[in-house]
Amino acid sequence: MQKSWAVPRDSDALVAAFPSRLAAEVRGAISVLPASAFPPVEPFAVDVRGERVTIPSRIYSDEPHSGAEGSLSGTEQLILRCLYSRHGDGRIRQRHLERILESDEPWVAPFVVRLAGEYVVEILEAIHRGLPGLDVPGSAQRRLYGEFISRNPSFFARTERRVVSYWSCYYRWKYPVFGTYPGSALVEAFRSAAAEQGAVLEPRHTPRPLSARDPLGR
Structure with a gap:
């Protein structure tokens, strides 16, 4: 046993x-x-x-059993x-x-960012839905996550690499272009939030995001 x-x-x-x-x-x-x-x-x-x-x-x-949190x-x-x-x-x-996701406690941020580097695509979508301020310059959510990432550039670099790896292994058939994968927009939003806080991050570990000049995201 x-x-x-x-x-x-x-x-x-x-x-x-x-x-x-x-x-x-x-x-x-x-x-x-x-x-x-x-x-x-x-x-x-x-x-x-x-x-x-x-x-x-x-x-x-x-x-826990029902009511234990009470x-x-x-x-x-x-x-x-x-x-x-x-x-x-x-x-x-x-x-x-x-x-x-609605919490503004700084100690919640690593739990959320770590999940961005995992393989369940529905979780990636839930993070982006639950952090609407992440794409809004100057917002409280953008400052919170930007500060966390600026303090942890190596952790964020690993997160980017994991996002690309899981896309390539499990989701490339569904999202042939990385820029259309939910994890792509999410790590770009995190990177942008960190840049707003003056972070010095490692070079991008993901394919370039989609743009009008290069719509295939090559």
Whole structure:
């Protein structure tokens, strides 16, 4: 029989995914996580307003039973939804992603940007729908994501490469031109937001976007 991994309330793997000032709230949020057969895996590190956090690539706990979130504060619920946006089930990831997109907390941004570099195209579409301000110069959403990306240029470069890789592997048959793939517009919007914040990013890791001069995006 496979042993379940009981999530301790002070689990370092999950507390480390958020700024240290939120440690108590993270412990409160993870107190409702059901036991899982697997621990969180493959953490990735990013800078959030000058503090290094390490976020698991995947968690595997089932969602809490109905009503379990009722005892949590608003911040604890937001933390829980961020964690479930890292779930191994894509449907669960998308459902919780859609509930964090309106947040203006800087520690939410890495969870969203990481999902932009994954393979579920419906999630890419949900991010663009849920961040209407990303394409609006000077908007709060554009500043939030632009600042995060400007602090994490290598992370964003990996995200761009992942977007191209998943397009090429899984979606090229449906979107023969990269510029028509939902991930293309999304990473362009992120890059533009970072440029507005004065970021110095690595050279573009994606094919050039569509333009009137080159409508095929070559």
